[in-house]
């Protein structure tokens with residue numbers, strides 16, 4: 001096979017280094033004290049987990065969890081259905097193609113930072129329908145609803161996906177409790193934000209690529225939302241930009257583990273925690289021999305959430321460093337810019353920073 005189309009080619013400074021640097025791995029946290037017992041039964045073990053979560057969030061922005069309570073079969077069922085879907089002919093997959101009016105579904109021409117990604121994706125909302133603002137304009141109060149487009153084949157797709165979402169959202173909310181505790185907040189501090197969650201599932205399928213040294217499966221980015229729970233298969237390719245030195249390091253696939261990413265584009269946690277927890281860039285490499293699959297559930301708050309530094313974490317010595325922003329308006333803006341140019345700038349975290 002020849003080289004890839006030039007739309008996929010990364011600028012030299014962003015091309016991947018294919019010889020793996022065997023660096024230290026991101027923290028691996030065993031959640032069994034949380035999953036197997038109630039919070040009163042083993043306070044010492046739970047405190048230890050909270051401590052590990054807190055330092056992983058501060059030092060890495062990424063971690064992996066094992067013994068997380070999501071059944072192996074739930075994950076296996078979705079994995080099987082997804083692989084069957086991506087093997088279908090393009091015309092079949094395009095029957096659930098996303099567009100401006102149906103924003104969830106299949107897509108095969110995504111760009112990250114204006115360079116094409118070597119991947120196909122499927123997007124679903126967790127709650128159907130998901131209520132969101134109709135436009136990103138601050139004065140427009142109109143809302144709209146996002147629905148899923150379920151593939152007809154394989155027939156078990158929808159059930160597998162819904163079961164997976166339910167289990168993984170449960171894990172995501174548990175992790176939000178642990179993160180709250182690591183910030184010395186009550187365990188349920190964030191729960192209210194997720195009652196009308198706008199969470200979504202993003203399935204990434206990376207076909208083998210003839211030029212893995214020139215292209216990326218997914219260019220460098222930070223995720224939206226509060227937290228991403230990612231399942232990657234055993235092929236490997238996820239890299240994160242290490243905070244301490246900016247080196248790209250590979251996240252080792254661990255059977256049945258989930259990779260947790262507390263970071264996001266508008267850095268919800270950076271704002272909520274008033275700068276204690278920061279976000280981290282990551283990307284996905286491809287290879288010339290094997291296809292790769294990853295499934296990320298992004299736990300997102302209700303559209304009407306005003307994200308701002310929590311009062312408990314600010315005081316006179318520690319004044320708020322960020323102005324509030326509307327989660328829903330931000331999310332709608334991001335979704336619509338996939339389809340058309342809008343007459344409003346993308347919000348960046350530094351625009352929200354209150355100058356000292």
Ligand SMILES: O=C(O)CCC(=O)C(=O)O
Pocket residue numbers: 202204218223230232237238282283284293294296
């Ligand atoms: O494929 C991966 O490992 C990363 C996926 C990812 O970062 C995303 O979907 O946002």
Ligand SMILES: [Fe+2]
Pocket residue numbers: 221222223282
């Ligand atoms: Fe990501």
